[in-house]
Amino acid sequence: MRPLLLFAALFLGVGNGSYAQTAQNRPLAGQRDAWRWEDEILQFEAADRQDPPKPGGILFVGSSSIRLWPQLQADFPGQNVIQRGFGGSNLLDVIHFAPRIVLPYKPRVIFLYEGDNDIAEGRTPIEMFHDYKAFVRLVHRALPSTRIVYISIKPSPARWAFAAKAQATNALISDYTARSPWLSYVDVFTPMLGDDGLPRDELYDSDHLHMNSQGYALWKQLLTPHVRVPPVVSGIKREINPLH
Secondary structure, eight states: OOHHHHHHHHHHTTTTTHHHHHHHTOOOTTSSOGGGGHHHHHHHHHHHHHSOOOTTOEEEEESHHHHTOTTHHHHSTTSOEEEEEOTTOOHHHHHHHHHHHTGGGOOSEEEEEOOHHHHHTTOOHHHHHHHHHHHHHHHHHHOTTOEEEEEOOOOOGGGGGGHHHHHHHHHHHHHHHTTOTTEEEEOOTGGGBOTTSSBOGGGBOTTSSSBOHHHHHHHHHHHGGGTSOOOOOOSOOOOOSOOO
16 A cells, blocks of 8 residues: 555544545535635636636636635746636535536646645545545536646645644545546645655745745646646546546
């Protein structure tokens, strides 16, 4: 078993029945207060009516780490970049609003960042893992050729108490994405740590939660290789149902 996945298994207690029990009790998307972001979604839709994004672009969607990314389009020149970060959202919010701010764009690549807020709000790693699989199913049922790139949960100093849960979530999703050529995983957690194993303060704003220009410069470096159109994968049948 890979080291990260072994860490996740030990952390989650997989093997004593907790995995199945937690998954069974997981709430469904839409059973929370996603409505709190409705005004921001309406603004996106108004902008789309005024200037409809071209299909086949690169969609960045997620929480404030996406919303606050300055000059995101300039960081990926020559690309049709769509920036759809909103509020302090979590993954259930993205699933809830995907029919309005994900699927209509028909992107060729989706960069997804969620996890900070999910864990801080009490979402467990195994619940996050199932939420991610639900998002993948939702996208690939409508857009089977779209590649999904999951940006790992970052190690924010302000939320360092949740680091173990973040690493467990990252490990589960990383292992899952490795089994599909249409899914990718970008580790930003490790590069954002210093030699002492703690988050690098120089990458963060004064709130120790959101990134500054240095943090985004690092993300640009890490994500750029995933912007390129991947080679055509032949002879592989897509599996849109969750892997077990």
